[in-house]
Amino acid sequence: MSLLEIRDLRLALGGRNLVDGVDITVGKGEVVGLAGESGSGKTLTALTALGFVPSGATATGEVVFDGRDVLTLRGRDLRALRGDRVAVVFQDPMTALHPMLTIERQLTEHQRVHRSLSRSQARERAIELLDRVRIPDPHLAIKSYPHRFSGGMRQRIAIASALACEPELLIADEVTTALDVTVQAGILRLLDSLRTELDMAMLFITHDLAVMNVTTDRLYVMRAGRVVESGRTRDVLADPQHEYTRSLVDALPDTEVTA
């Protein structure tokens, strides 16, 4: 059985269908990509896995995570899901971290809530997590505030925070778009190794198809709220069948590796 199964999802807001009949599955430990231009509905679709629906919008269809429809969950059940079993890392690490709280606070709060850890246990684990995402001197880093770190380091901290409760599904929304290529390479490698270590599934959102090509197993290409093409990532990108996918691939500078 799939870990996440989105069936015929529709999100309507003000008479417009922002997401218009989308079917997506993510298996256990699988990395699935959502590609498409801004406004195609990829982030909206992915965030329904956390039960997030924009205010005023109506959602129909099913978003089944581990056998339960997330769209029907309320209050306590949703809180038990968010940050614990499904976690998210956003594009902009400058705004994802709270500027006035120490790293320790931001890495321990959800562990204490979800995992009922004591303060010192949670701190111990936070230090371990920072070490795992390769933040130098985690003992000192934990006492600092986000502004002391570079963009790439902040994104690592945001990833550490998302991983704290060992989620089964990580939603990565344009996590490297704001970063330099060299920093991006580090983050992509980090996510790749964490995924193997933790057997964690990922829903990887990006409009950069070259990044998609090296990180994901399967992908869905979205346009105007619909999936226009899906399949094994390397097959789809090497030989796109839909003209829209082809136009996206053709719009990239040619960096193809020919063996």
Place this chain on the structure above:
Amino acid sequence: MKPLEVEDAVVEYRVPGRARVRAVAGVSLDVAAGEVLGLVGESGCGKSSLGRAIVGLNPLDSGRILIDGRPLAPLGRRARPVADRAVQMVFQDPYSSLNPRRRVGRQIRDAITGGNGSARVGELLESVGLPASSASRFPHQFSGGQRQRIAIARALASEPRVIVADEPVSALDASTRLHVAGLLSETATSRGVALLMISHDLSGLRVIAHRIAVMYFGRIVELGPTDAVWSDPRHPYTRTLIGAIPRLGRDAQMPAEPGRRETVAVSDEDARLVECAPGHFVAAEALVAS
């Protein structure tokens, strides 16, 4: 004499109580009429400081910027001399570089000297692929890519000799980047403008630039024809940059993670650029190392 010549430019930032930061540590380069020079490097390498110094937004601490052989006066309180309009800039974010409360046509017209402004505005908009009627609309009525075209039209309006474009397409969708970058380089080339295109994305620059300059910790470490730099990089840092680019294709590997960046003091002797092939220069340190 080339439209843009930079001689040994140095830009330093001073923060009271701390050591001064040398953002640009002696850079020399030139761009010919109709040529596109791509300046690539990571955040913090000094590429934007250099770009801003060229258009006069940052003062130089030493060295010279020559536009058509004439030194440029840094931007001051007074109105800019008419001759200095020969250098224009296109900024990264078309959402903040256009005034949201003024019609597009008025903003472009500001930069046009003499009469017959509205006809010129129409021509300029058409040259970047927008209908002349766009002039009466406001910036929010356009998409990101269209706004960046408007910014390009505005930069062209004063008939510049030099355009500095600082990450002009990195705020746009991947699918429109190449298109807008191509438009910018084509319009610049066809008008004989010298274009300095600053970007952190070497794979994007490769498609439009004639030559590439690689900047690292305030210095140019490699400079040469685009194909030579891409397919035969001589400086280890250039190789690192190229290795970190994610690729398309069935056999693409996970990009290589570079080692930690460290500030290294480099002697003037090692920083000197040496010609390793016709027109292809690399910092002397790379030749010693390899």
